[in-house]
Amino acid sequence: MKLTAEQVARFEREGFLFFPGLFSPEETRVLTEAVPALYSRREAFNVREKGSDAVRTNFAAHLYSAPFARLARHPRMVEPVQQLLGEALYMHQFKINGKMAFEGDVWQWHQDYGTWLNDDHMPQPRAMNVAIFLDEVNAFNGPLMFIPGSHRKGVVDAKHDLTTTSYPLWTLDDALVAELVERAGGRDGGIVSPLGPAGSMILFDSCLVHASGSNLSPWNRVSVYLSLCAVSNHIRRHKRPEYIAHRDFTPIDCLSDDCLLRQDPVDLPWRDGMPASALVTSAPEPAAVA
Template structure:
């Protein structure tokens, strides 16, 4: 899936692209049907909300679930990022975020690259998210909020928030958010919130400042995020478990465009369980680990 010159210009200006209804209901059905069984598993890769049993994030499903392994190789999700980087990409992170009805908690204002830099020593911001809605997203069920053009500021100051939610995040303080929103247009477009049917897709820059409010509605808002990184820009530290920040820098090979409709074979290395090595971490750079070995 190639981006048009107009889309490339829009991405450079705004830091994101939105494709409403890009995937059909038939294509998303198998993905949706697989989520409850994944969320039911009592594994480290399921992070639950702070004050409930609802899953906040399921990590690395592409390594043990056939439908999501195919999605991780889908050309509609992978090729636009390769187009933007002009380079092959690998899977830095794969997550199914569950903003569940009545229970889905906030995601504070943050940049994804802030976390990838501080925790994983990713050299530059040549990585980004591609998200697909598995549910309809409306103004009531905690949609994503972006500050258009905020990626132009590069990496901004952030603090490590370990208390607000069950998942630690490098967050941006309120004063800077107010400045960025005013700079982007204030009440006239300083915050945007892409909404649309299940199957819609968003591509957004790793420095784009974003957040989402809690879900007080009776409707789930489940989305899948592929965090794709240029192969040359792979992480330099394994501070986080492998199910969160992946260590296989092999370029992604895309499947045919109909891969969500046909059972193309895919490798599932964690099908029989997550290996113990996936939990091994090191606070130092990869080079130090190699010397120690």
């Protein structure tokens, strides 16, 4: 899948691209039907909401679930990112976010690169997210909120929020968010939310400031996120377990465009369980001497 010159210019200007209904209902159903079995597992890779049994995030499904292993190599998801970054890519992170009905909690305002820089020592923001909706996303079920053009601010200061939700995040100060929203147009387009049917795809810059509110509606909002990084820009620290921040920097080889329906064969290295090595992290860094 190749982006047009106009799409590339829009991405550079706004920091994201939205493709409503890019995947067919049949393709999307293959993925959706695999989610309940993944969410039911009592494994470290399922992070649940604070004070709830609802899954907030499932990590690394592409290593043990065939449908998601195919999605991780899908040309519609990989090739546009490769075109924008101009280099072979590896999978830095793979997650299925479950903003579940009545229970899905907030994701605070943040830049993804803030976490990748501070936790993983990724050298440059030469990485980005590409996501597919597994449910319809509407105004009521906690849609993503973007501040258009905020990626052009570059990397901004963030603080490590360890208490608001069950998942730690490097988040931005309210005053900075307000400033960025005003700069982007205030009430006239300073915050946008891509809404659309299941099968829609979003591609967004790792420095684009974004968030999502809680889901108080009776409708789930499950989405899959591929965090793709230029191979030369691979992470330098393994502070986080491997199921969160991957350490295999092998370039991704795409499958056929109809791989979800053809059920192309894929390798599943964690099919029989996550290895103990996936929980091993690097030694803590020594404290600075005063």
